[in-house]
């Protein structure tokens with residue numbers, strides 16, 4: 001009898017991964033049939049594939065995982081990161097891996113990765129030389145690509161070249177929730193699962209540009225009642241909710257065309273409301289402060305990127321997922337750099353010197369990844385406390 005976490009060997013369809021430069025990688029399909037396109041990026045995290053697939057920031061990106069064995073721990077109903085609708089919903093446009101194990105084994109697993117990808121309609125490919133692929137992406141930069149089951153190599157290359165690219169693409173409003181909602185679930189604990197915040201000290205309004213659930217859980221854990229609002233909510237509507245603080249979320253796509261979010265954030269920050277931004281939210285805060293963003297060559301996607309906190313000199317190991325960055329040279333005088341990447345010297349965080357506002361480019365909420373920067377959430381709480389005093 002087939003165990004729900006087993007996979008029958010030799011049953012996969014032939015599939016092709018093609019890059020816009022014409023590179024072809026034959027493999028086998030481990031997800032839905034059909035085809036998909038997107039920007040092909042590589043992520044160096046050794047695990048956390050369920051959180052990565054469900055992170056809305058990966059919308060229109062085909063994720064290559066450089067760790068060779070993916071799927072070993074199956075998937076479970078609790079580790080999804082998409083807060084908008086079912087947490088288990090996959091947002092990545094596709095998945096590229098080296099090897100899918102025949103057997104998944106974990107006490108929390110309820111489904112095999114392959115069955116999950118099929119159920120979610122996600123096209124995915126295994127048997128790929130991900131080291132070769134990653135060397136191409138590192139030397140030439142992130143590229144548009146396609147995965148296809150049942151198409152020729154030429155047809156798959158044509159699909160890859162047909163993807164319009166993420167530059168200039170406004171996806172925050174696409175990933176965002178349509179209706180405002182309240183969030184109270186706290187962080188997951190072994191044996192207890194998620195708790196509920198029923199005695200909140202603060203009210204946070206969180207802009208949903210594609211927000212990850214663990215950000216909301218970490219805010220709730222620290223005593224916040226969170227009202228999550230759609231990406232295009234105006235500043236007046238947010239201020240009318242009388243928030244103690246405003247949060248600008250992570251999200252997919254290019255931050256520069258998100259003019260609605262840039263304008264609203266500018267108004268809210270100028271009003272002196274404590275504001276915290278993560279990843280796309282950090283980029284939006286920079287644009288709202290007058291700085292500029294740029295597209296990176298291949299971005300940062302992984303779970304062990306060293307980042308230095310300039311005030312203390314301490315080096316933090318961080319979770320990262322971004323393909324755009326704030327150009328530090330364009331930061332105005334009222335922005336002070338707080339964090340720098342030790343991989344490439346790029347800007348990782350800044351604070352406003354004239355307003356209670358700060359932001360971080362990586363992912364302090366982890367999921368997946370290390371927890372070194374959880375203290376940034378405590379800093380946001382301190383800003384809200386200070387504004388009450």
Ligand SMILES: NC(=O)CC[C@H](N)C(=O)O
Pocket residue numbers: 057249250251252253254255278279280281321322323324325
């Ligand atoms: N995780 C994120 O919020 C990503 C932000 C933005 N889409 C980028 O790629 O840089």
